[in-house]
Amino acid sequence: xxxxxxxxxxxxxxxxxxxxxxxxxxxxxxxxxxxxxxxxxxxxxxxxxxxxxxxxxxxxxxxxxxxxxxxxxxxxxxxxxxxxxxxxxxxxxxxxxxxxxxxxxxxxxxxxxxxxxxxxxxxxxxxxxxxxx
Amino acid sequence: xxxxxxxxxxxxxxxxxxxxxxxxxxxxxxxxxxxxxxxxxxxxxxxxxxxxxxxxxxxxxxxxxxxxxxxxxxxxxxxxxxxxxxxxxxxxxxxxxxxxxxxxxxxxxxxxxxxxxxxxxxxxxxxxxxxxxxxxxxxxxxxxxxxxxxxxxxxxxxxxxxxxxxxxxxxxxxxxxxxxxxxxxxxxxxxxxxxxxxxxxxxxxxxxxxxxxxxxxxxxxxxxxxxxxxxxxxxxxxxxxxxxxxxxxxxxxxxxxxxxxxxxxxxxxxxxxxxxxxxxxxxxxxxxxxxxxxxxxxx
Numbered sequence: 001x002x003x004x005x006x007x008x009x010x011x012x013x014x015x016x017x018x019x020x021x022x023x024x025x026x027x028x029x030x031x032x033x034x035x036x037x038x039x040x041x042x043x044x045x046x047x048x049x050x051x052x053x054x055x056x057x058x059x060x061x062x063x064x065x066x067x068x069x070x071x072x073x074x075x076x077x078x079x080x081x082x083x084x085x086x087x088x089x090x091x092x093x094x095x096x097x098x099x100x101x102x103x104x105x106x107x108x109x110x111x112x113x114x115x116x117x118x119x120x121x122x123x124x125x126x127x128x129x130x131x132x133x
Numbered sequence: 134x135x136x137x138x139x140x141x142x143x144x145x146x147x148x149x150x151x152x153x154x155x156x157x158x159x160x161x162x163x164x165x166x167x168x169x170x171x172x173x174x175x176x177x178x179x180x181x182x183x184x185x186x187x188x189x190x191x192x193x194x195x196x197x198x199x200x201x202x203x204x205x206x207x208x209x210x211x212x213x214x215x216x217x218x219x220x221x222x223x224x225x226x227x228x229x230x231x232x233x234x235x236x237x238x239x240x241x242x243x244x245x246x247x248x249x250x251x252x253x254x255x256x257x258x259x260x261x262x263x264x265x266x267x268x269x270x271x272x273x274x275x276x277x278x279x280x281x282x283x284x285x286x287x288x289x290x291x292x293x294x295x296x297x298x299x300x301x302x303x304x305x306x307x308x309x310x311x312x313x314x315x316x317x318x319x320x321x322x323x324x325x326x327x328x329x330x331x332x333x334x335x336x337x338x339x340x341x342x343x344x345x346x347x348x349x350x351x352x353x354x355x356x357x358x359x360x361x362x363x364x365x366x367x368x369x370x371x372x373x374x375x376x377x378x379x380x381x382x383x384x385x386x387x388x389x390x391x392x393x394x395x396x397x398x399x400x401x402x403x404x405x406x407x408x409x410x411x412x413x414x415x416x417x418x419x420x421x422x423x424x425x426x427x428x429x430x431x432x
Contacts (some may be wrong), residue, residue: 086217093224100194100231107238114245121252125259 032081035072038088042069045095054098057105061098065091168215171205174222178202181230191232194225201225302345306338308424313355317342317422318405319380320415329375331383339380342422343387354389355423356380356396359403361414366400374398380420 046065049055054062068091075084178198182188188195205222209215308315319338323331331339346352358373358380377396385391406413 083213086213090217090220090224093221093228097224097228097231100228100235104231104235104238107235107242111238111242111245114242114249118245118249118252121249121256125252125256 031079034076034081035085035088038085038092039069039072039076042072042088042091042095045092045099049095049098049102052099052102052106054095054102056102058098058101061094061101065094065098067091068094166208167206168209168212168219170216170219171202171222174202174205174219174226177223177226177230181226181233184233186237187230187233190236191229194229194232198222198225198229298348302341302348306341306345311423314352314423314425317424319420319422320418323420324376324379324418327372329372329379331379336383339383340387343384343389345424346384346389346393350390350393353393353425354384354395355425356384356394357421357423358396358398359405359417359419359421360401361417362401362404362408363414370398370400372398373400376420380422 042065046062046069049058049062049065068087072084072087072091075081075087178195181195181198201218201222202225205215205218207218209218306315306317308317310316317338323336323339342354346354356377358375358377360369360373362369364372374397377398381391381394381396384394401408401417404413404417405419406416408414408417
């Protein structure tokens, strides 16, 4: 009976073994997976913003979105998945803001150009009609 | 028992303590501390929602911003989560504002383009009007020039016609071109011998002359009478003069202005044939009508 390792162990020893097993498992479960979906979404949002020339029209926002994404990736390597999730989400929304601002700046500049063209046209017309009796 | 000089009964103390505790709790519940920054996000959103030009635009983004701000306003013990929610709320409001502004700009663009189109249309209308009036002027000028050209052409046609006509009529008169003009020789058959009266029925050639002179009122005529060598010079000059006058008077009676007509008696001078023969003398008895060349080409 004594040559068996566990067969004759006391109930207290068994309980400790079970507990430590559970602890190891729960430690594994408490480390969440990397927020892959959010990271992909952030990268995609930055890419969309860059396609719309946001680097030119909303440079600070694009810069911040990139910084946040980099920080999110760093957090992943540091196993800080909660922080990574938030940073990735912040990066995505910042990139979306860059796109929205770019669209607004472009729309405004188109309007300004139209306004300028109209003004020139009206000026020219007035000059023409002024030169004619 | 005398030691318990407390005016407030024990039960009351318990009640007060409970009340104070409940007030403290209620304070915690009814006035939770909003995470810092949430109020700013709410203010920005309120500005957007109360802008009559923007509030109806980008409704989806505004709704999402509203949800994000509400989430940020919830009390959050974890400052990291609170900070995250405020961040998301702030950016959501900014996105909604940018989208609404973009939508407004796009609507304004339509008006701007219409204004531009209208201005261009006005310009084109004005140019067209100007061009049209220039066209009208040009047409008037062309019409005038054309009129002048027509007149010139008519005149040229008339001149050509009259030249051809003249030639034909002169041909009919058997006129001969000379330096002084076309010379028409009327033979002595016009007159009875020794007389100056025109023979009846001998005026066919003269009538052609009248027609010619009527058509060409700028041609003057010199009428010269000639005789043969028989008889005295005085008699011959006188006869030739009377015969020339006779022709002149006939032409005047036919309506030719006398100022265009001059008549002279040349007597037996300038014979065209030999007076020795009867035939020659007959040729010498004649009246020459010289139709002067046109004074100056009527251009």
